[in-house]
Amino acid sequence: MYTRYQQILAPDLFLGAFIPSISEKQGRRLIAYIFATLSRIPRYTQASLTAHVPDATTICIHTLCVDNEFRGVSVGLNLVLKFIELCRKRGKYERIVFMAKKNLVPMYERMGFGMIGKANVVFGKDEWFEMCMSF
Numbered sequence: 001m002y003t004r005y006q007q008i009l010a011p012d013l014f015l016g017a018f019i020p021s022i023s024e025k026q027g028r029r030l031i032a033y034i035f036a037t038l039s040r041i042p043r044y045t046q047a048s049l050t051a052h053v054p055d056a057t058t059i060c061i062h063t064l065c066v067d068n069e070f071r072g073v074s075v076g077l078n079l080v081l082k083f084i085e086l087c088r089k090r091g092k093y094e095r096i097v098f099m100a101k102k103n104l105v106p107m108y109e110r111m112g113f114g115m116i117g118k119a120n121v122v123f124g125k126d127e128w129f130e131m132c133m134s135f
Contacts (some may be wrong), residue, residue, distance in 0.1 A: 010037050010052050012090070013059060015083050017075055024090055032066040032075045034083050036096070044097040044130050046121055061098035080111065088135055095135060099128040 003036040005013045013036040018028040036059045037052035039045075048060040061083075068078045087093050099119045100108050108131050109115065 010035070010054075013037060013087075014121075015079060015086065017079050018103075029071045030067075032079050033063070034061060034065075034079050035063040035084075036061045036098075038093075042095060042097070043064055043116070044099055044121065048097075049121065057092065057094040059093050059096040061096060064098075077107070077111075083113070083126065084133065094124050094133060096133045102127050102129060105129055105131070 015034050015049075016030050016127035017032040021027055021029045032088070037048065038054060039048040039060050040053055040056045041048060042058050044060055048058075048098055049062065057099045064076055064080065081089050084096065087096065096113075097116075099121060105115055109132075113131040113133045114131040120128045121128065
């Protein structure tokens with residue numbers, strides 16, 4: 001499972017949101033997660049998608065995934081805010097960078113991220129924008 005690999009690659013940069021499972025045997029259910037790696041480059045690039053540099057100071061968020069059932073109720077928003085808080089507390093990072101779809105840019109700006117501009121990395125037909133928060 002890709003999520004398990006991400007946790008092994010950069011466990012300090014993986015944060016999940018869980019709820020109790022219906023069955024006690026199953027424990028808890030992952031309803032959202034955020035995953036990032038570290039890069040020496042202070043921008044979100046194609047190279048940052050494929051490498052993790054453990055001693056680097058730029059956090060590159062690759063994935064924010066929220067279960068369809070829990071979209072629109074601030075699960076993703078709260079997860080990002082908690083992720084920022086944890087990264088700041090560690091005191092060893094300089095910034096967080098990631099790409100956002102155009103319609104989500106205002107939400108991230110309200111969280112304190114600044115827009116750098118149109119992203120150099122392309123996914124599908126959507127227009128993506130690079131965002132950054134410096135610590």
